Amino acid sequence: MSNVLELVNVRKSFDTELVLNNLSLSVPEHTATVLIGASGSGKSTLLRCINLLETIDDGQIFLDGQEISDPLINVDEIRRNLGMVFQSFNLFPHKTVLENITLSPIKVHGKSKDEANTQAIALLKRFDLSDKADQYPDRLSGGQQQRVAIIRSLAVNPRLLLLDEVTSALDPVLVNEVLSSVRDLKLDGMTMVLATHEMGFATQVADEVCFLESGSIVERGTPEQVLKNPVNPKTQEFLKRVHQAGRL
Numbered sequence: 001m002s003n004v005l006e007l008v009n010v011r012k013s014f015d016t017e018l019v020l021n022n023l024s025l026s027v028p029e030h031t032a033t034v035l036i037g038a039s040g041s042g043k044s045t046l047l048r049c050i051n052l053l054e055t056i057d058d059g060q061i062f063l064d065g066q067e068i069s070d071p072l073i074n075v076d077e078i079r080r081n082l083g084m085v086f087q088s089f090n091l092f093p094h095k096t097v098l099e100n101i102t103l104s105p106i107k108v109h110g111k112s113k114d115e116a117n118t119q120a121i122a123l124l125k126r127f128d129l130s131d132k133a134d135q136y137p138d139r140l141s142g143g144q145q146q147r148v149a150i151i152r153s154l155a156v157n158p159r160l161l162l163l164d165e166v167t168s169a170l171d172p173v174l175v176n177e178v179l180s181s182v183r184d185l186k187l188d189g190m191t192m193v194l195a196t197h198e199m200g201f202a203t204q205v206a207d208e209v210c211f212l213e214s215g216s217i218v219e220r221g222t223p224e225q226v227l228k229n230p231v232n233p234k235t236q237e238f239l240k241r242v243h244q245a246g247r248l
Contacts, residue, residue: 001028001029001030001031002028002029002064003026003027003028003029003062004027004028004029004063004064004159004160004191005025005026005027005050005061005062005063005160005191005193006025006026006027006060006061006062007023007024007025007026007046007050007059007060007061007062008024008059008060008061008062009022009023009024009058009059009060010022010023010024010046010049010056010058010059010060010061010069011023011056011057011058011059012042012045012049012054012056012057012215013057018214018215019042019045019215020042020045020046020049020056020215021042021214021215021216022059022216023042023046023059023215023216023217024059024217025210025217027160027191027193028191028207029191030189030190030191031191031192031207031208032186032190032191032192032193032194032205032206032207032208033192033193033194033206033207033208033209033210034194034195034196034202034205034206034208034209034210034223035047035193035194035195035196035210035212036195036196036197036199036202036209036210036211036212036226036238037211037212037213037238038213038238038241041212041213041214041215042212042214042215042216043164043165043195043212044164044165044195045215046195046212047084047162047163047164047193047195048164049061050082050160050162050193051079051082051084051162052068052073052075052078052079053084055071056069063078063081063082063159063160064081064159076108080108080109080156081158081159081160082158082159082160082161082162083153083154083156083158083160083161083162084153084161084162084163084164085146085149085150085153085161085162085163085164085166086149086164086166087164087165087166087168087169088169089137089142089145089146089148089149089169090149091137091145091148091149091152092137093136093137093138094136095136096133096134096135096136097124097129097132097133097134097135097136097137097140097148098117098120098121098124098133098134100137100148100152101116101120101123101124101148101151101152101155102116102117102120102155103152104152104155104156105119105120105155105156108156109156116155119155120133120151120155121133123151123154123155124151126184127147127150127151127181129144129147129148129151132144132148141174142169142170142171142174143170143171143174143175143177143178144177146166146167146169146170146174146178147177147178147181149166150163150166150178150181150182150185154185159191160191160192160193161185161190161191161192161193162192162193162194163182163192163193163194163195163196164194164195165195165196165197166178166182166194166196167179167196167197167198168197175198179198179201182194182201182205183201183204183205186205192205197242199227199239199242202223202227203223203227206222206223207222208220208221208222209221209222209223209225209226209227210226211226211230211232211234211235211238213234213238218232218234218235219231219232219234219235227239
């Protein structure tokens, strides 16, 4: 199985704060890699570096064997192959759901409006949001907005989907509808890297779980290994705190 994504000794600092510390990671095709760890452990920064929203200080990032961390790379060209879903939806409030989804396929990928609309409507139907196509984001629940954000990322047929704490801004009642959508993508074979605090969800979707602490992966393995039988004391302590908070 080929690796869609590969990171080699990636380092990233903000001023004097080291955020990613010689981090290496491989993500095979059709797998889901889940990043866990406390706030500030480097999960979001890692995803932003993969999406080239942040520039790394050292190391290399490869997408399908092409080094995308090369300073001479065409960032816009690379981002065509990446989908990213943020905590805060980031939908355009003045555009309808359909317009939000079709904007990038039309403007960036050169699809015709008819082709983009047809694909968007099919995706909305698949995620049970067909009746929301002409609505504006402020008319939707948080869970519906986040599902639209996921659909928008899928509309560009990404090689790799990045999801950054996609349920953290949601009311607990709405969390499951978003997680259900991500579980469906996993079943479809979408290659994903996702950061989450939802350990039960991580158990269901992850092929590999990586526990980050101070910008390093201190433990990695299957969900059974990392979430049920961790060997690193730092992982054990983190999961104990999560369990006490009632999120495991």
